[in-house]
Structure formats: C-alpha cells, structure tokens
Amino acid sequence: MKLSADLQALSTRLGHRFERPELLVRAVTHSSRAGVNREDNQRLEFLGDRVLGLVMAEALLAEDKGASEGQLAPRFNALVRKETCADVARQIDLGDSLKLGRSEMMSGGRRKQALLGDAMEAVIAAVYLDAGFDTAKDMVLRLWGDRIGSVEDDARDAKTALQEWAQARAMPPPSYRELSREGPDHAPVFVIEVRLEDGQTAKAKAGSKRQAEQAAAKTLLATVEKNAS
Structure with a gap:
C-alpha cells in the first residue's frame, strides 16, 4: 500500500x-x-x-x-x-x-x-x-x-489552588460566571469571570469553559499572591 x-x-x-x-x-x-x-x-x-x-x-x-x-x-x-x-x-x-x-x-x-x-x-x-x-x-x-x-x-491546577487560598482565609470558594460565548458552535470562545468574596475578580477567554475557568483562576491567583508578598 x-x-x-x-x-x-x-x-x-x-x-x-x-x-x-x-x-x-x-x-x-x-x-x-x-x-x-x-x-x-x-x-x-x-x-x-x-x-x-x-x-x-x-x-x-x-x-x-x-x-x-x-x-x-x-x-x-x-x-x-x-x-x-x-x-x-x-x-x-x-x-x-x-x-x-x-x-x-x-x-x-x-x-x-x-x-x-x-x-x-x-x-x-x-x-x-x-x-x-x-x-x-x-x-x-x-x-x-x-x-x-x-x-x-x-x-498546577489553578482552580484548586485558588480555592485553597480562599479557604485558608476563611472565604467561601470562588464563584465562576460565564460572561459571554462567541463564535460558531464548532469553535466557540467562552469568556469567564472568577470572583472572590472580597470582590477581587479576573476574566479569561478560551475555547472551552474549563480552559477559560482555569485561565481566569490562574490570573486571579497570581494577583492575590503578588499582593500578599
């Protein structure tokens, strides 16, 4: 062949x-x-x-x-x-x-x-x-x-790490909200916002909700860790 x-x-x-x-x-x-x-x-x-x-x-x-x-x-x-x-x-x-x-x-x-x-x-x-x-x-x-x-x-699982960070400070788990979904069904782009109880937020976009949530969590985690250092 x-x-x-x-x-x-x-x-x-x-x-x-x-x-x-x-x-x-x-x-x-x-x-x-x-x-x-x-x-x-x-x-x-x-x-x-x-x-x-x-x-x-x-x-x-x-x-x-x-x-x-x-x-x-x-x-x-x-x-x-x-x-x-x-x-x-x-x-x-x-x-x-x-x-x-x-x-x-x-x-x-x-x-x-x-x-x-x-x-x-x-x-x-x-x-x-x-x-x-x-x-x-x-x-x-x-x-x-x-x-x-x-x-x-x-x-490193950013969502888990961010949740552990919040729990260590007696906060409830972070909340995730889908802000928008764009593009065709076969290639969607999701925009997700993650929010902590103290009002801190971050947004991210990706081709799946999971990836967007992870990216948003990673961004917010980097911010809170930087502020704490």
Whole structure:
C-alpha cells in the first residue's frame, strides 16, 4: 500500500517510515469516514493512550528522581491529557491529514480538540504496532519535547489552588460566571469571570469553559499572591 502525498508528508513530520502504511491510514480515519472496508481509529486511540502513559511515566521518573507520587501524578495528567495531545497534533499539522466524513468536515472537525487528541493517540499506537515500543517512545519524547521538563507549571491546577487560598482565609470558594460565548458552535470562545468574596475578580477567554475557568483562576491567583508578598 502506498501512502497519499499528505500522509507521506505526515510520516516525515513524525520521523517514522511505516512498513505497514495501512496503520497510519487507520490512525487518521475518524468514525464518520469509516466503512465496511475502512476501519476507524478508535481501537488505536485506546492503545495509544496506554503507550503514551507508559512513556510519560518513565520520562517523569527519569526527569525527577526525588519526586513523590503526589508530585508526579499531576505532572503525568498534564502531559497525557487530551488538550496536550491536541497541541502536539497541531504542532505536526495532523488535522490536515484527518479522514473525516462530510458532516464532520463541514463542522470544523480538523480543528476540534477531541478529534485531534484522539488522532494523536492513534498515531502513537500506529507507530508502536509498526515498529515497537522503543520507536514509539523516541517519537513521543521528540514530539513532546520541552513539555516534559517544564510540566510543573502546567500541572498546577489553578482552580484548586485558588480555592485553597480562599479557604485558608476563611472565604467561601470562588464563584465562576460565564460572561459571554462567541463564535460558531464548532469553535466557540467562552469568556469567564472568577470572583472572590472580597470582590477581587479576573476574566479569561478560551475555547472551552474549563480552559477559560482555569485561565481566569490562574490570573486571579497570581494577583492575590503578588499582593500578599
């Protein structure tokens, strides 16, 4: 089987030449495009998630030999979560190669975080099945790059940290309010405000409520910590 030009280009960006090209084709095929003679990437996604998890667990243990399980767990979660997988997928322009059904394509599927994250995991599984764990590991470490060494900041849950800050000062938990939602259904932008009982607030916008809440909490947390120092 010969890869199409776009998949050959993707293979180059991955840094892996497939002995079984059909694995890459399956990895980029969404269920909306699957059929009798075309498998989708859901089973590969399941496997790739586990391969990624093992690679990241090993990498974190090697990166910080003195870290406790309590320190490692949030770092691990930050590195394997869907948002991070989607970021890596955008980095290699994986969306350009996705095989989507017409409805999914028309609704902006190539840019959807969930589809990109799932496809990234499926691609990891495809490399694993094609060439083994060490090759998949090398690719993952190369693509994740500096994220592993700088994961400390990403791993901090700003909402939890802000709530703990408030509780330590006998305040109720922060409240979050959606101020607006803009853009089309397939690419919404949420504006969220977080407020403390003492009146301090911060706003942030992002492509999901969760991300906007985290960003708003991070901004307000930085402000209250700066004022306290």
